[in-house]
Amino acid sequence: SNSAQIGILASILFLLICWLIRDSLIVKDLNGKHVFITGCDSGFGNLLAKQLDRRGFHVIAACLTEKGSQELLACTSLSLKTVILNLTDSSSIDNAVEFVRQETDGESLFGLVNNAGTATPMAPTDWLQIDDFHAILDVNLVGLIEITLKLLPLLKRANGRVVNVASVMGRLAFLGGGYCLSKWGVEAFSDILRRDMQHFGVKVSIIEPGCFQTGITSSEAIERDLLRLWNQLTPEVRESYGDQYFVEYVKAQRLSMKRLCDSDISKVTNCMEHALIAKYPRTRYGPGWDAKFFWLPLSYAPTLLSDTMLSMLLPTPAASRKSVSRVPLV
Ligand SMILES: NC(=O)c1ccc[n+]([C@@H]2O[C@H](COP(=O)([O-])OP(=O)(O)OC[C@H]3O[C@@H](n4cnc5c(N)ncnc54)[C@H](OP(=O)(O)O)[C@@H]3O)[C@@H](O)[C@H]2O)c1
Numbered sequence: 198s199n200s201a202q203i204g205i206l207a208s209i210l211f212l213l214i215c216w217l218i219r220d221s222l223i224v225k226d227l228n229g230k231h232v233f234i235t236g237c238d239s240g241f242g243n244l245l246a247k248q249l250d251r252r253g254f255h256v257i258a259a260c261l262t263e264k265g266s267q268e269l270l271a272c273t274s275l276s277l278k279t280v281i282l283n284l285t286d287s288s289s290i291d292n293a294v295e296f297v298r299q300e301t302d303g304e305s306l307f308g309l310v311n312n313a314g315t316a317t318p319m320a321p322t323d324w325l326q327i328d329d330f331h332a333i334l335d336v337n338l339v340g341l342i343e344i345t346l347k348l349l350p351l352l353k354r355a356n357g358r359v360v361n362v363a364s365v366m367g368r369l370a371f372l373g374g375g376y377c378l379s380k381w382g383v384e385a386f387s388d389i390l391r392r393d394m395q396h397f398g399v400k401v402s403i404i405e406p407g408c409f410q411t412g413i414t415s416s417e418a419i420e421r422d423l424l425r426l427w428n429q430l431t432p433e434v435r436e437s438y439g440d441q442y443f444v445e446y447v448k449a450q451r452l453s454m455k456r457l458c459d460s461d462i463s464k465v466t467n468c469m470e471h472a473l474i475a476k477y478p479r480t481r482y483g484p485g486w487d488a489k490f491f492w493l494p495l496s497y498a499p500t501l502l503s504d505t506m507l508s509m510l511l512p513t514p515a516a517s518r519k520s521v522s523r524v525p526l527v
Pocket of ligand 1: 235236237238239240241242260261262265282283284285312313314315316336362363364365405406407408409410411412413414
């Protein structure tokens, strides 16, 4: 049985080596190919734009603000172009698509990186209004779908690549609000798009980052928004949570951002780059140790286990359980 064990180990090693070699193969003639990236004002998109610009791609970087666009232009090569894009506005999307068409001479677009996103408001469900869901879903999901649909003809002509940024939090549906819904939706849209587009040589990859220090995970922005929501609550809802809950919720957010968030965001942009340049891009990338060793395994765990673990990360409302025992039995 010893030789059987050695045989199995050798086969696993052989398969691993084959996979590593396959994974390291790169597409030829990448120089000068066009890549369109959304959300380049800051964070992952900003770093990726600079990274791909240095690599010789023709980067078309979409920024939400003029300030973001000017700052990016000031530190990149002349071949990088910027365009203003607000994903909640169809005419802004049409304008950006027209810009891409002109830049590529109506020919082909090699890469689309759907990176832009927003995460606030993120709070317990009964603190939110329907507009709070729209504020996120309109950017992260509906906007992403609209720009993708409009760029698909150019991508199909190039046998191009689509790289969609989801989140490992989306797989777990951890935090309340539109964020996890939107990222869950991005996963589903990407899986469907990958199967539909495989016939045309368009490859679709999903990036599922763990927690990284960027604008989206800034504690101040999240806390400011939580306070706004807390102040808007009806006395009834506020009482059911209690003031202590709010204090502890804010503290839990701050601590988890501080403890979990990685400052090396190149781990994410390197995955995005791999999805664009590898001959065989992976379907899913999970950059970040927290994603690989905590959030992803937890997302595959039985619900009982993941619910218990996740509820340990958040405080308990004042009226929890008590309200159950108060329910009259007759
Ligand atoms: N950081 C993390 O831990 C993490 C984890 C998982 C997934 N992600 C995802 O990674 C992506 C990039 O986020 P990031 O972490 O790099 O945060 P970020 O620095 O806030 O970047 C998000 C970008 O999207 C832009 N944006 C916001 N609303 C927009 C709109 N309506 N239309 C067009 N662009 C808009 C932002 O512009 P402004 O800067 O001008 O607001 C910014 O450039 C997002 O999809 C996010 O959900 C992040």
